[in-house]
Amino acid sequence: MRRLLLGAIIPVLFLVVWEAASRTGLLTLETLSRPSEIFAGGYGALRDGSLLLATLQTCETALLGLVIAAVIGVAVGTILGLMPTAERVAGPTIEALRPIPAIAFMPLSLMMFGFGVGLEASIVAYACIWPILIVTIASVRAIEGRLLEVATVLELSLWKRVTKIVLPAAFERINVGLRVAAAISLVVAVTVEIVLNPRGLGYHLVLAQQSLRVGLMWAQLFWLCLLGFVLNLMLSRVGSGSALIWRSL
């Protein structure tokens, strides 16, 4: 309780000073609006559904990109994890591609897909592939040798070996990579929308700024904060939860 109070001091103080400063004319309304107007703007956007629609657009694209990245990342990661030589051969190429900021591919992706879901999902996928790929390689590599020996003794086919032994054994650690990627996917999706793509939360944020509806802009910014916060919370819950489910099977 005491911690909660201490933690609330700064935000509450901040809001009060902000409101007071804008009422007394210390702050100009073009840039800072005031908390009461931000609440009004946010309430309006929530009621007419535009905020929820934009959130849906952003989330579905981020999810699509994440799924593409997960499929490619886990598949390639499993192959490279099982074949150390192949990993060492392809390693430098991966290391050369990895440091390119995904955002830099935006113009290229725009030429290929045009505006819309394809543009955004492809960028999200590129950004999310690397953590998934690297964690998958590491976790497949870390599987106990005895498990693989069992697979050899049972003369499992490669497909069965991967689906019955390798992936279940590596799942828990791959999950960590997926969680990192999920956090990245939202950030990248919003960034693409802010810079280029005319849909979703990022675009509406820029739109509000450019039409000087400052209250609405701040409301959307806080909404984004909240969204990221909830996502992080969910990821830490779901992450540990699904690990337990798998253990109890």
Added chain:
Amino acid sequence: MRRLLFDPINLAASGFALSLLVAWQLLADAHVISPIFFPSPARTIEVLRYRAFDGSLWVSLASTALRMVTGWMLASAIGIAVGAAIGSSRIAGALLNPTLEFIRPLPASAVIPVAVLFLGLSNAMSLTVVAFGAVWPVLLASVHGFSSVSPQLTDVSHVLGFKRRDFIRKVALPSALPDIVAGLRVSLALALILTVVTEMQSSLPGLGWDIFFAQRSYRSADLYAGLVLLALLGFSANHLILFFERRALRWRNASTQ
């Protein structure tokens, strides 16, 4: 060194990368893949060569690197200072943590519209956004580093009667340094990303803008040249810090051995 260079695995690795490029070149020459989306590597190299000689390449590279490093240093200074405060004082932690935890998941690029409103399409805007986005890894790492100073060291400095400032400078900071350096490396990668984003968003000269402009004028070889330069910049920045990390923290490895 020589043995390393001719190691069969390394040869195979360079062969793999090279064969990808050659395959690309052949496919592009045969017009199997569209030259608009995938111009042949030779054309990209040609652009790089041309721009290196007329000097425009160095200007872009330098302004992007400068923006990235300045923003990163701002972020580092703020991150280490605030992290030290939170990590070494429980009251500061209780005051600041909830607010920071709420702001942290915000996509850094989402502050661009706000920063534009305050600062216009300027270098100051770019630096603010870069610093805001890059501050989190250093901040978290430095909180962790400062809060996990070993109790023995704290006791020793109590016994020696260290003042708070001496404790931070002589004990806490060196002990937190490995964590902080790891955070600095992540921050630098983020700083590069945000530099590119702000350059695209607000037409500031640099590699990000080059790439954007190349696309708008459908010069895809220029676009790839920009991507290659960005990869080089990111790669060398990362390895520079790794190199520094190994040298600066040598005392630590020596003491544990």
